[in-house]
Amino acid sequence: MPSDNPGGAAAASAPSSERPSPLPPRRGGLGRGLDALIPSLGEDAHAAALDIDIDAIAPNPYQPRIEMDAAALETLAASIRVHGVIQPLVVTHGPERGRFILIAGERRWRAARLAGLGAVPAVVKEAAPRAMLELALVENVVRADLAPLEEAAAYRQLIDDFGLTQAAVAERVGRSRVSVTNTLRLLALPDRVQRALGAGEISEGHA
Numbered sequence: 001m002p003s004d005n006p007g008g009a010a011a012a013s014a015p016s017s018e019r020p021s022p023l024p025p026r027r028g029g030l031g032r033g034l035d036a037l038i039p040s041l042g043e044d045a046h047a048a049a050l051d052i053d054i055d056a057i058a059p060n061p062y063q064p065r066i067e068m069d070a071a072a073l074e075t076l077a078a079s080i081r082v083h084g085v086i087q088p089l090v091v092t093h094g095p096e097r098g099r100f101i102l103i104a105g106e107r108r109w110r111a112a113r114l115a116g117l118g119a120v121p122a123v124v125k126e127a128a129p130r131a132m133l134e135l136a137l138v139e140n141v142v143r144a145d146l147a148p149l150e151e152a153a154a155y156r157q158l159i160d161d162f163g164l165t166q167a168a169v170a171e172r173v174g175r176s177r178v179s180v181t182n183t184l185r186l187l188a189l190p191d192r193v194q195r196a197l198g199a200g201e202i203s204e205g206h207a
Contacts, residue, residue: 049088049121052100054113057091057122060102062133062157067147068107076107077114085112089122092132103127104139130162138173148204149194152186 089105102109103125112120127135137146137154146154158164158172166184170177186197186204196202 048123050124051119052091052122054109054117054120056098057089057100057102057109057120058094059106059109060104060132060136062129063102063106063136068110073107073111073114076111080108080111080115080117085117085120089120090135091122091124092127093124100124101132103132103135106136130158133157133162134172147198148183148186149198152183155180155184156187 085108087105087108089109090103091100092103093099094101100122105122109120133154137151137158155166155169155173158169159166164172166180167177169175170180173180183204186194189197193202197204
């Protein structure tokens, strides 16, 4: 991690008074990339984090999520106003000096903006485009945050844009190949069925 402070965007490490909350239960094993890039919870993660200007961070262009629940973001923002951002974001250097791109933590970043924070704690990592998609996807899958069609679209992007097989996708997201195949089949459903699934009128099992 760079020790300089490009463009004044990054400052000292996050306050030592912050303490991380436990992770939610893992769903069948993490993809290989997530453990490598998302810092383990504990004091070491916060020691590695920098306070970065929130306006110097751009969203992950490979973020698989299509929509974020507005009410859930407001709830998270209210918590952040009281407790701050507990778990650091993960970012990579942007094309311009002093600019960063999110790898993981978009919900926290958006909620922090709603909360009026000027800076957020973040760990800076190097990441290729495929890793950025993979990490955003795996973070959301592990936290059960993606809608079925969003998850299917992300799998398809990993296959089409990066040449992964269904088995390779399954390995990275900690799912079985059959689960990945069944999720991908949602993209072949008629538009009206996809709309009903997206609106919550039918479940993934009935689609």
